[in-house]
Each structure stands twice: as structure tokens, then as C-alpha cells.
Amino acid sequence: MRRLLWTLGGLALFALLWEGYKLVGDPDGTVLFGVRLLPRADDLSMPHLVDVLQRLGRPELTGGRPVWTVVLQACLFTLGITVAGFLAGAVVGLLLAVLMQRFRLAERGLLPYVILSQTVPLVALAPLIAGWGGTVWPERMTVAVIAAYLAFFPVAVGMLRGLQSPQAAGVELMRSYAAGWWRTLLKLRLPAALPYLFPALRLAGAAAVVGAVVGEISTGTRGGIGRLIIEYSREATSDPAKVYTAMLGAAVLGLVVAGLVSLLELPLMRHRRRVEVVTM
């Protein structure tokens, strides 16, 4: 309940800043020595929030469906891609982390490439994967692969750190119970890794959204919110509020994914509740 209030408060603050800046900001932006320090505050660059919300209710094109249904549908399409990419990325990340924990050699051999993978520009990679689209699998699967490509990284790194987190006492204890690697993984390493896994999953969720949106744009996949942003931005000069409806949709999509990920956490982190220490 309290968290909800904080969220609403944050939204209100954002709206206040936006409209406040529009009120006091220079419509042509503040330029100092040829460098634009503050953005333009005119209605073309920063439409009133009310206009954006109103634009959601009006038809996309004359006689067409209202914008909000189009944005919602696009968001759902991208959400599907994001979830698929997130799940695939999380599974790959988990498996990589377990592999690297199990074999020192794998850690030394793989970890540099895991890090390297994230420095390859996504736009360079997208056309490569896009080649499979439409032949081996539908086009949106290609976008999901790109999302997964971004999502696996925080999971692999965070999870590896988590799997290596148990102290020697815990590991020796498992050894004293004659527990092998597998049972030590199940009973000790995996549960110990959870506090590291959840922040990693949140990062992965955000990365999957970015991957899906950027992936749609760079592969030219139709139907998603990324594509919609591009389409609407072409009309930005005549209908500036329209592109902001699509951006709003993307932002809400990000929030929804973040919310879904944090839901995963609830049942598994019961022991992390704030508790009082009993002393006697």
C-alpha cells in the first residue's frame, strides 16, 4: 500500500516537473555558446501531458481505432516477445553460471566471452540473427533472441557470484554430510544464490524490454511497440502527442515487466522479511 503511494507520488512529481519546465522553460531551449543545455519547451517538443492522454482516446487515423487500443495491442505483442526473451535469457544465464561454478576452467574460458558479448553493438548483431526470421521461425522469435541475448548477461554474472557466495563452513558441512556436487548445488548453492539472482533478474527484465524494442526496430518487425514508436515519430511534427503515447506505452511495459519479476521474489524470499531478533 505504502509502495503504491510512493509510486503515485513519483508519477505526480514527474508530471509536475514536466509541466513546470514547460511553464518556465524557453520554448526554443536554452543555448549557451552554441551548446543546447536545456531542451525546447514548446508544444512540438514537449506536448502537454493532458494532450498526450487525450490523444490516447482519439482515433489513430481519421475513422480508425482509438490510439490506446493500438498502443495496448502493440504493448501486448512486445510483452510476449519480452517474456519469451527473458525466460530464454534467464535459463541460458542460469546454465552458464552453473557450468562456470562447476568447472573452474569453464569460468576462465567463458567469462571473458560473456562480458565481450555485451560490447558487440546490438544493431550490428540484429541483421545476423534476422536472417533466420521467416525461414526457421517467425520474425518475432528473432526479436526474442535479441532480447534473450541482452537478458542472459546479468543473470549469468549475478548467479555465478551467488553460487560462489556460500562460505567455506557451509561447503565443508555439506562435505561432512557426504553430499556430492549436485546435492550441494540444490541444498546450499542455489538457495544461497537467490539474493543475488533477483536483482540480476530485474536487470534482465529491463534488458529484455530494451532488447525487444530495439530488436523490433532494427529487424523491422511489425506489430510491436518499438515499431509503433518509429511509425508515430514520423508524424511528430504534425501530431507531437501521438509519439508520446507510444513512448508512454513502452514505459508502462517496462513497469509491468519489472512488477512481474518482483512478483517472482515474494514466495522465495520469505526469510528476508524484517524480523526482530530474539535474545535470551
Place this chain on the structure above:
Amino acid sequence: MSAVVIEGVSKVFNAGRADEVTALSEVDLTVGAGEFVSLIGPSGCGKSTLLRLIADLIPPTRGSVTVAGKPAAQARNDQEYGIAFQQSGLFEWRTVLRNVELPLELRGVSRTERRSRAAEMLALVGLAEFGGHYPAQLSGGMQQRVAIARALAVHPPLLLMDEPFGALDEMTRERLQGELLQICATTGTSTVFVTHSISEAVFLSNRVVVMSARPGRITASVDVDLPERDDAARQSPRYFDAITAVRRELRGGGVPAAS
């Protein structure tokens, strides 16, 4: 049958390298069934290493370790011992009860049986009503008691303890010492107890094994014969005599008693 037999055991860490350390050299030790033996000595004397050798957490470089009549590795696989460390090492995501259940779980004991056995062990260490708590909710002394309950859960014939009360305050320490003795007496468990406190070693043990460092070896063995081990015993002349004897051995031995 002796609980532990150690014959001619040496342990060298990092053999053949510049940082080679001889932790133990030619150690012989026998712990009888039901006997409470303390290992005492300055840091670096290899007392913890010796305990780890008995537990088969590390292999000896030379010599043999026999636990409950079997080679140490097999004894570990058969869970012939329970072990407790200085850090309680409880799993924070498990409740107290489920922590105590852990060794039983790994042994494949049925759910209902391990529930009741773990509850029984918690009652033994006086924490019956804390089974549903998480370790973070308990004080250090209580956590250590849970660790002891966990070590005892499989009813091991041998209990190995590595400075289990080292991080506790004096009062909690003395109370837990009393509780430990009572538990060992009721269960008939043999115990190897590593400590660097002379009074703790003397109060708890039938025999105090004194070790010296560089290389780690056993220099003396002091038998302690206290008729009762209660608070009165902590004031008795016999207790102080034993403390003096152990202290003398720790200082290098050989010097006759002042009495």
C-alpha cells in the same frame, strides 16, 4: 572399539612449493568410545587441521585416520560423526527446525521421522519453541545451540567441534558447556573438541591433548579427573590442579609443579 585412531599422521600444505607448511608431524592419537578429548594449543599448532583430518574434510599426507573402525573417508560417507564449527554455519533461508533436519534429509530419512527427530534435538538444546524461527532471528548463543542440535541429529557416535563457543561471551559459554556435557552424557557420544581456552578444555574433558606449533605435534596428554562437572567443580582444587598442569605443558613442559 575406539572412536578415533590416528597413526603416524602428517599433513603438509602446498607440498613442494615455496609456501610449503608442515601443519602436522607424526601425530598419534586415540579417542576411546564415550571419551571427551580436547585439543589445545597455540594458533598454528594444527589442532583444527587434526579435526579436519578426522572429519575427512582434507586428506592426510602420510599416516592413517580410522573413525569408528573404518577409514575416515568411509566414516564420512556413513555419517559416523557430527560436526560443529566456530561459525554456526546455519542456512539462513531455512527455519531452525529445517536446519536441524538437513543432515537427516540428506540421509533420506522420511519427512515425519526427521520432523520428530529434529524437534527432539531442539528440545535437547533448549530451543523447542524456536523451531519456526529463522536463524537471523536468534542470538549468537542460540544459533550455536542450533548448530549443535544439527550435529547431533543423526545420532552420530562421534561429535567433532572446532571452537564452537569461541565467538560467545563468557556467561553463554559456561551455560553451553554445561549443556554440552549433559547431552554427551545422555547420548554417550565421543567428542573431539578443539579450543584455545584452558579452563574450557579442563572443565569439559576426560583428557586434554596439548599441541605445539611448527611443526604441529602432540606434546602432552593431561588426564582430568573431576568427580562432578558442575559449577562447584569450577571452584574445586582438582580443577585448578588440572588447569595448572595443562598450562605448564603449554609453556613447554618439563618444569616440576610448584607444589
